[in-house]
Amino acid sequence: MNTFGEATLGELAQALRGDLIRPSDPGYDEARSIWNAAHDKRPALIVRCQGVADVLKAVEFARSEGLPLAVRGGGHSIPGFSTVDDGLVLDLSPMKGIRVDPEGRTVTAQAGCLWSDVDAETQAFGLAVTGGIISTTGISGFALGGGIGWLVRRAGLTCDNLIAADIVTADGQYLHTSEDERPELLWALRGGGGNFGVVTSLQFRLYEVGPTVFSGLVFYAGEHAERVLRGFRTATAGAPDELTALVNMTTAPPAPFLPEEIHGKPIVAVGGMWAGRIEDGDAATRPLRELAPVVTDLFGPMPYTAMQGLLDPLYPRGMWNYFRSAFFDDLDRAAAPLVREFGRLPNPLTEIHVHHLGGAMGRVPADATAFATRDQEFILNVVARSTDADGYPAAVAWARGATDALGPDAPTYVNFTGEGGADRVRAAYPKDTYERLVAVKDRYDPANLFRLNQNISPSVPA
Known part of the structure; x- marks a missing residue:
């Protein structure tokens, strides 16, 4: 446990525009909690930053005091990297300009x-960039790790559209990076995560989307899961870039739009967004809505923001979460093992997602960003959850088995890597990409101050 003199902490508090929160403060428990309840840690200090000056001071303090440093944006980190025991949490959540x-x-x-x-x-201007399927997700970690959402085929990954950023580095520099200024740092931020500093602002390219899109969900009984998966492969083959879709194999919630007799039973939802002309949406999404006998079809015109927040109620704060992923190319071959794992769901909160990729994402050269996996048509995202600690180990074990069902060598998605560890991080990057990331790490964080992330270790570890 770190101990600090009152004079030292008083000096830090005086220097901040934001708040310095200590374990003895009344708001400490609320301030230390994060979205993923699987990680219940007790930081020594929490700095709620009001601006870049606070970030600079917090980084300097953590470095000078030898404190582990956790950087928090939206706080959705699945491995719990947005908090830390006995260290400093740098909370960016007040910075919302x-x-x-x-x-x-x-x-x-x-x-x-x-x-x-x-x-x-x-x-407000009919513009958008690929964002999180859950709208309560923070933009920073999502974008820096890649960013797969409803616009991934139309606009590419979020990181593909990151055109500039401001960053505070481990040695206290405040730098700007763009295609013309420190381009190698921008390359690394496009998929390399929070390894290189505290990103304080991000600039994205936007696309004409909305304000109304044709989108929604269609539900099929769980007994048709394999038929739906194989049909999904056919329905998405050759799909226009404007259409992004996914399959979710889960348990029917007690939702009013589903018949009562199916509540609590296995169900397959197919979600999609048509980001083209609204009048073309019905025909473009119809192949997704005819894969098997339909339980409920909720597709139709809706505000883009409504589709972005459609799944939010299913992912509340305070659950125990563990996600895993694997890219793959052959859905016909993957269908049977995925259906087998669907039959082994450990609880009604666990889910198997198959997200269709390609389109604009697939046309970006593999070496253009640190996110180099561009040649796989699908990604498996396994969502393991429980309401408390009792069901969590079983959910985690199931999730690991479900992703391993596609083979031990499948590349992974850094944002959906449920734990840290060098092996899991290396599996997210080809060898040449990883070595290039290490070179950027060596330049900007050779002592590995920013190690609470999917860590790219410097070539000479601190």
């Missing part, structure tokens, strides 16, 4: 923004 340039089709947003914040501002 957003500026949209409708003529230049860009948005600059501070790192504490959630996707719901950014979507609300950009949709």
Whole structure:
């Protein structure tokens, strides 16, 4: 446990515009909690930053005092990297400034923004960039790790559209990076995560989307899971870029739009967004809505922001969460093992997602960003959850088995890697990409101050 003199902490508190929160403060328990309840840690200090000056001071303090440093944006980190025991949590959540340039089709947003914040501002001008399927997700970690959402085929990954960023580095520099200024750092931020500093603002390219899109969910009985998966492969083959879709194999919630007799039973939901002309949406999504006998079809015109937040109620704060992923290319071959794992769901909160990729994402050269897996048509995202600690180990064990069912060598998605560890991180990057990331790490964080992430270790570990 770290101990600090009152004079030292008083000096830090005086230097901040934001709040310094200590374990003895009344708001400490609320301030230390994160979305993923699987990680219940007790930081020595929490700095709620109001601006870049606070970030600079917090980084300097953590470095000088030898404190482990956790950086928190939206707080959705699945491995719990947005908190730490006996260290300093740098909380960016108060930093929510957003500026949209409708003529230049860009948005600059501070790192504490959630996707719901950014979507609300950009949709005022009928513009959007690929954001989280859960709108309470923070923009920073999502974008820096890649960013797969409803616009991934139309606009590419979120990181593909990161055109500039401001960052505080381990040695206390405040730097700007773009295609023209420190381009190698921008390359690394496009998929390399939070390894290189505290990103304080991000600038994204925007696309004409909405304000109304044709989107929604269609539900099929669980007994048709394999038929749906094989049909999904056919329905998405050759799909226009404007259509992004996924399959979710789960348990029917007690929702009013589902018949009572199916509540609590296995169900397959197919979700999709058509981001083209609204009048073309019904025909474009119909192949997804005819894969088997339909239980409920909720597709139709809706606000883009409504589709972005459609699944939010299913992912509340306070559950125990563990996610895993694997990219793959042959859904016909994967269908049978995935259906087998569907039959082994450990509880009604666990899910198997198969997300269709390609389109704009697939046309980005593999070496253009640190996110190099561009040649796989699908990604498996396994969502393991429980309401408390009792069911968590079984859910985690099932999730690991479900992803391993596609083979031990399948590349992984860094944002959906449920734990840290060098092996899991290396599996997210080809060898050449990883070595290039290490070179950037060596330049900007050779002592590995920023190690609470899917860590790219410097070539000479601290």
